[in-house]
Amino acid sequence: MGDLGDLRAWLDEQLPPLLEKYDVPAAGWAVAQGGEVIDGAAGLLSKETRVEATPDSVFQIGSITKLWTSSLVLQLVDEGLVELDRPIRDYLPDFRIADERAAARITIRQLLNHTAGFEGDIFLDTGFGDDCLEKYVASLQDVPQLFPPGEQFSYNNAGYCVLGRLVEVLRGRHYDACLREYLITPLGLTHAATDAYEAIRFRAAMGHVELERGAGYVPAPVWAMARSNAPAGAMLSMRPRDLLTFAQMHLDDGRAAGGAQVLAPGTAARMHDWQVDLPELGLMGSSWGLGFERFDLPAGTLIGHDGNTVGQAAFLRMVPGARVAVVLLTNGGDAMSLYKDVVGRVLGRLAGVELPAAPTPPAEPGQIDAERFLGTYSAQVFELTVSQDEDRRIWIEQVPKGFFEEMGGRAERTELVPYRDDMLIPVEPDRGMYVPHAFLGDDGTGHALYLHLGRAIRRAGTAVPAGKTVLSGKEEA
Incomplete structure (x- = not known):
């Protein structure tokens, strides 16, 4: 075990060479142990502008936004406005997908734990107006059902857009306004942006992509994906410390540092608990909760979420039993290898948790008849x-x-x-x-x-x- 001072010294010294090693332009990080927090950053927010990253620089958090969307939904459950096992149609009567029988059966819980069963990678741009999410959900009427609701896990971006629309309808205001009123403000966040117009107020990271494999990373052609996908992770950006504040609220049974009860007592733990198992894919968790990815490890359960947008990658990991959380936000390059080095060291030193080994091909793979797969x-x-x-x-x-x-x-x-x-x-x-x-x-x-x-x-x-x-x-x- 180590302390935060040792980790700060290690991160300040090692992050710059690690960025160079993995061709990551910039990274911001924050670590919490109990009520203590450290943070930092290194590198360039854009290879074109050469603006340097600082601890207050904002990065897109991508699909970690799903934890914010699920928290907004569970607030509605806390207030008695939503029941997890009722069909989404009870709240959104106009919800349609290609399979009418499935559309009538899909529940809030199944949307939260990615078992709804309809195709989920729908990235339709319905404009930047406050009605973009309403238009997006209306466009799902021809989306196919892949398997009966509840049968298995299948990560579903579109399902979280439906949940975002649920929040809009029951709160009577657009999704971004709900984020600010029910999460950003009660948490006391100062560097969180729900769209590009807000992000430009801060030192904002630009994503970097490889246009051709091996050609090197360059600034992405666009900053963000469509606003219509915001509840799934298309827009929300913030500094690492602000994302960590959200994580600490979850570790502190729904209570913000300033004393506000953001989630009812017991709700955060329900969100973290097991809901459905995943195939043994190695790069994802072993199970899923109500929004949270779960890694069931010998040393205990690790929870969190990853996020990927246009050239940006984000990582959040939490160890509830040790009240430890770590955030790593990046803007290109081999972010996964950086995650293993940085987050792996933090969790090992502060919580005694070792990240699961990443899958690798066998040194001497055999040959098989692949007919079943073809x-x-x-x-x-x-x-x-x-x-x-x-x-x-x-x-x-x-x-x-x-x-x-x-x-x-x-x-x-x-x-x-x-x-x-x-x-x-x-x-x-x-x-x-x-x-x-x-x-x-x-x-x-x-x-x-x-x-x-x-x-x-x-x-x-x-x-x-x-x-x-x-x-x-x-x-x-």
Whole structure:
């Protein structure tokens, strides 16, 4: 175990060379142990402007915003305005997706724990007006259902936009105003921005991307994604210390440092508790709560969330039993390797928690008959085609569509090798990560029904199966 003074000295000394090592332009960090907080930053907010990062610089937090959205929803539950196991239709009668039966059954809980089952990577831009979220949710009427509600976990950005709309309707004001009134202000945050107009008031980080693999990171073509995706993580930015203040509220049973009871006693713990298991993907948690990603480790449960936007990556980790939290915000490069070095050291020193080992391909992968995996899996943002050549090497080709194509995505072909039962893994890393590919279910012909990469991607041309679904170990008709 160590103390915060030792960590500050280590971070101040080691962060600059680590940024250079991993080609990360800038990073901001904050660490809390009990009521004590330290923070810092290093690097350049933009390689073009050469503005240096400071502890008060704001970075986009990406999908960590989902924890803010889920907190807004649980406030409604605390007030008796929402029941978790009632259908979303009870509150949003106009909610529509392509599967009418599923639309009528999907509950608030299933939206919060990513088991609603409809396709979730819908990045439609419906403008910047205060009605953008209302328009976005109305546009989901043709989105397909991938599996019956409650059957399995599949990360769902669109589902959190629906939850954001729920907050808007019940509060009678737009999502950004709800963030400010019910979270940002009670928490006493001073460097939090709900859109680009607010972010420009601060030293704001610019995301950096690789336009071609190996060509180096350059400032991204745009600062943020569409405002219509704000509840899922398209806009919210802040300095690390402000995100840490939010985390401390969760560690302190919903109470802000200034004394405001932001969540009712016991609500934060309910949000952190287990709701659904995940496939053993290695790069994600082992289970999920009501918004929170969970890592069930030998030393205890680690909770938090990651966020990725246009060239920015964010990490939040919390150890409730030790009242320790750490934030790392970055703007490009191999952010995952930086996370492992920085967050891994903090958690090890302050909480005795070791990050789970990242998945890697076997040194001597064997050969298998990949017939069960072969075929095309289709989503709105890409198509993935798995094939096996005459030498029994396995390949996956990704062809971007829609939003991914508009953002400059390009077709890529990658070799996969056997990893675990019904799982393959790439031979080469992508931004420091080897992402396991899990193949689940059966399409009725012996082939996998889903390719799971954190979200379930359905085999092209197959129908949603009828029958019973399973959630939390209980069957539902």
